[in-house]
Amino acid sequence: MCLKFATAVVNFRHMRRKISRNKQTSRAIDAVLYGLAVGSLTGMALSGANAGPMLDKPIKKLLDGLDERQKSRELSRLRSYMKTQGLVRGDYEHGIELTAKAHKRIKSYSYNTLNVAVPEYWDRKWRLVMFDVPEEKRESRVVFIRKLQELGYQLLQQSVWIHPFASKEEVYVAARHVGIEAYVTYMSTDYIDNSDVLEKRFRELLKTCS
Numbered sequence: 001m002c003l004k005f006a007t008a009v010v011n012f013r014h015m016r017r018k019i020s021r022n023k024q025t026s027r028a029i030d031a032v033l034y035g036l037a038v039g040s041l042t043g044m045a046l047s048g049a050n051a052g053p054m055l056d057k058p059i060k061k062l063l064d065g066l067d068e069r070q071k072s073r074e075l076s077r078l079r080s081y082m083k084t085q086g087l088v089r090g091d092y093e094h095g096i097e098l099t100a101k102a103h104k105r106i107k108s109y110s111y112n113t114l115n116v117a118v119p120e121y122w123d124r125k126w127r128l129v130m131f132d133v134p135e136e137k138r139e140s141r142v143v144f145i146r147k148l149q150e151l152g153y154q155l156l157q158q159s160v161w162i163h164p165f166a167s168k169e170e171v172y173v174a175a176r177h178v179g180i181e182a183y184v185t186y187m188s189t190d191y192i193d194n195s196d197v198l199e200k201r202f203r204e205l206l207k208t209c210s
Contacts, residue, residue, distance in 0.1 A: 028062040029078060030109040033087060037098060037106050111177045116151050116167040118208045126192050129153065129161045129171055131184045140178040147174040152205055162192075164202050 063071045082088045087105065090096040098106070129148060133141040145161075151170055153161040168186050175181040192198065199206060 024062045025078070025081075028059040029082060029087075030105065031059050032078060032082070033098065033102050033106050034109050036088075036096070037103070107177070110173060111147075114147065114151060114170050114173060116163065116165050116170055118205075119165060120209060122164060122206060122209050123166075123190075125164075125166075125188050125190045126195070126198065127163045127165065127167055128156070128187050128189065129163075129184065130187075131159055131175075131180065133180050133183045137180055137183075140180050143178050144174055144180055144184075147177075154201055162198065164198075164206060 063074055066074060079092055082102075085101075086099055087102040088096045088098055131141070131144070133144075148161050148171070151163070151167060151174075152165075153163045156162040166188070168188075171184065171186050172181060175184040
């Protein structure tokens with residue numbers, strides 16, 4: 001009985017490690033594809049044994065603790081996976097092309113990793129997002145509101161959300177992702193009533209910059 005329990009524990013731990021590793025691999029592939037799309041990473045760099053220092057955080061995490069030989073092997077595995085999954089075409093050393101499948105995955109990655117950058121100094125402006133979304137797009141509106149909350153926006157009044165930091169690009173990426181960009185308006189203002197009250201609501205966020 002004890003042996004069976006011990007075996008079950010070992011198997012469970014092995015399964016958890018495998019799931020964690022698969023998640024790390026998935027995040028790393030997303031980061032590679034995004035880097036290739038925006039030009040911060042090249043196929044040539046990805047094919048090199050010393051590519052590690054150039055790579056984004058999810059990829060570095062996947063390679064963490066590996067020696068150079070193991071890193072090279074892991075990068076080779078990523079390159080092979082992306083080709084067999086139809087995410088890229090061509091040759092890594094001489095030029096590769098992202099497929100439609102890759103661009104779809106990049107779009108989801110860009111949406112899921114959206115965040116509002118904290119400036120060094122607050123310009124004391126307020127960013128407002130307003131929208132009037134048709135009822136037939138109610139589910140899209142709910143998803144959009146959830147993303148605004150994730151970005152740190154707070155409700156000012158019905159269908160009007162507010163944030164102290166510039167975030168126009170992030171807002172419209174989120175709106176496009178759920179298909180309601182045409183119904184969303186973003187604006188910036190240096191005056192708003194009860195600004196002192198709003199500053200208290202955003203006190204923790206505003207502490208992160210001067």
